[in-house]
Amino acid sequence: MSDVNKVVLAYSGGLDTSVILKWLQDTYQCEVVTFTADLGQGEELDPAREKALKFGIKPENIFIDDLREEFVRDFVFPMFRANTVYEGEYLLGTSIARPLISKRQIDIARQTGADAVSHGATGKGNDQVRFELGYYALMPNVKVIAPWREWDLLSREKLLKYAEDAGISIDMKHRQGGAPYSMDANLLHISYEGRHLENPAAEAEESMWRWTVSPEAAPDAAEYLDLEFENGDLVSINGKRMKAHELLATLNQVGGKHGVGRLDLVENRYVGMKSRGCYETPGGTILLKAHRAIESVTLDREVAHLKDDIMPRYASTIYNGYWWAPERLAMQALIDQTQKTVNGWVRIKLYKGNVIVVSRDSKTDSLFDPTIATFEDDQGAYDQKDAHGFIRLNALRLRIAENARNKRG
Template identity: 70%
Template sequence: MAAIKKVVLAYSGGLDTSVILKWLGDNYHCEVVTFTADIGQGEEVEPAREKALKLGIKKENIFIEDLREEFIRDFVFPMFRANTIYEGEYLLGTSIARPLIAKRLVEIAQKVGADAIAHGATGKGNDQMRFEIGAYALNPDIKVIAPWREWDLNSREKLLSYAESAGIPIEKKANKSPYSMDANLLHISYEGQILEDPNVEPEEDMWRWSVSPMNAPNEPESISITFEKGDGVAINGERLSPAAFWGKLNELGGKHGIGRLDLVENRYVGM
């Protein structure tokens, strides 16, 4: 392993990044700093602090930040002004959050004097490119550690075995989705399991934020949106912050069965 003194890890507190946290110390013998971002994923991020503390991370090396306003204002709004849709149908809901996370990883690395950042993206998807190109654009000299491209923990069974041997507590959530999910204030995506078969439609109980159009109100609801310089600033005359504006639209759209999309993704690596 390269000589790394300190690394900033994008940390969610879940199984993968908790294993990565311990693995970095075991294999790089370096100090680990954790960064957890609230971008509107709908889950509490504060528990990540307690998990990091239990895994031996110093209090001053734990960063948890609410980035919802910056996410919508500086990333989502400009993307919508540009009508940025990949290959005509892919809406970049996950993609647009990664440059923001990469930006904060690099900024925190500079603040704490770290010489590397680390992420939990797998070696087969697009996220690894999004994190790393974003980081290198801001600091070409930063070292990026991608454990999924280095280790042999290539199955959930191996991850669980490593976690058990390392004393990493594993929470078993009730009603846990069988799908791989990614959520933020802009969207929520699902993949895996039956969704891998294009002949099978999603199960109705998969959807978290929207009702089926079959169960939506029969009466339409009209709303008025006020724009300034291309960005929405008010709904029905009520002026809202960027994050609150987006959250209100999510609520209204979900209520009326708006916003569901089923597609086959074309990955950067050729899959």
């Protein structure tokens, strides 16, 4: 394994990536660079530095980067301009984080002169695909090390034995069978998979949810939010302008308080299997509803319908890991072009798990003309007689087809 001199590892500091770090040193006998991304997961990241130092990682080879603003501004917001939903429900909280992690790993590889990158995704999941498609798109000749596809530590007993022999600290929860769920968190969402949830017939336990209260326990009084958009992106809440990651964090906090954003889903993984997962995406749920509301008054009909037509393709492209692919970039260019007129405000009401749009307007880009839309006298703004010819022309093919059927008997 001497073909690798230095590898950049996506490192959380948890048990699995700590084992991977030691395994890389033992198996490849190479220098390891650790990279830990702060995407707003709400965990203390300094312990990752201390653990890396204990493995003999040089201080200059330990990277702990605050990527919260870049994550929301350059990945989450562009995705929400498309109103992106995978298979009708999933807001892609895990999927959209992977291209940024891949990008930063490759940046660090170039900076440190590394010739390889490594991740802790298993051989059954989507994340291995997402990480590695990103690596190869950005550094075509990089070597990728995926330990779960190479080593023989395929049982928890073997993994714990390796960790114990290597002097890696093992939390009591892992000795007692591991955490009840496999979780992934960032500013957009927190996900839960595995264990109890592997039975799709079993209801998720209330104690599992971390960000949201149950709708039944949410406040009895509704709360209103005024959200302002510029070029399709959220820029302020209740008149207060904030950075992108601060806006999303605020929506998470308020939405979670009102029980907004829970999802229990069986999805189709790119690798071919079905998987059951639960998600909390309070801020994203509010953002999606509000963005569609401001688009309803600022987008041309055919442009809005075109966006809806390509959205499932765009969503699958991101879900499957093709953020850096030319088709995603082409779709993004189209989507961003449509957002130049998506400016205005939306008022949202939050109540017991519901996100309700109550008003919306744009001072500069509204296409809603009350003088035409009114049910009252429009003073000649719209000639209703024009509808006769419009209907006759659009009915022509239907009339021709029916006449032909009648002739056939």
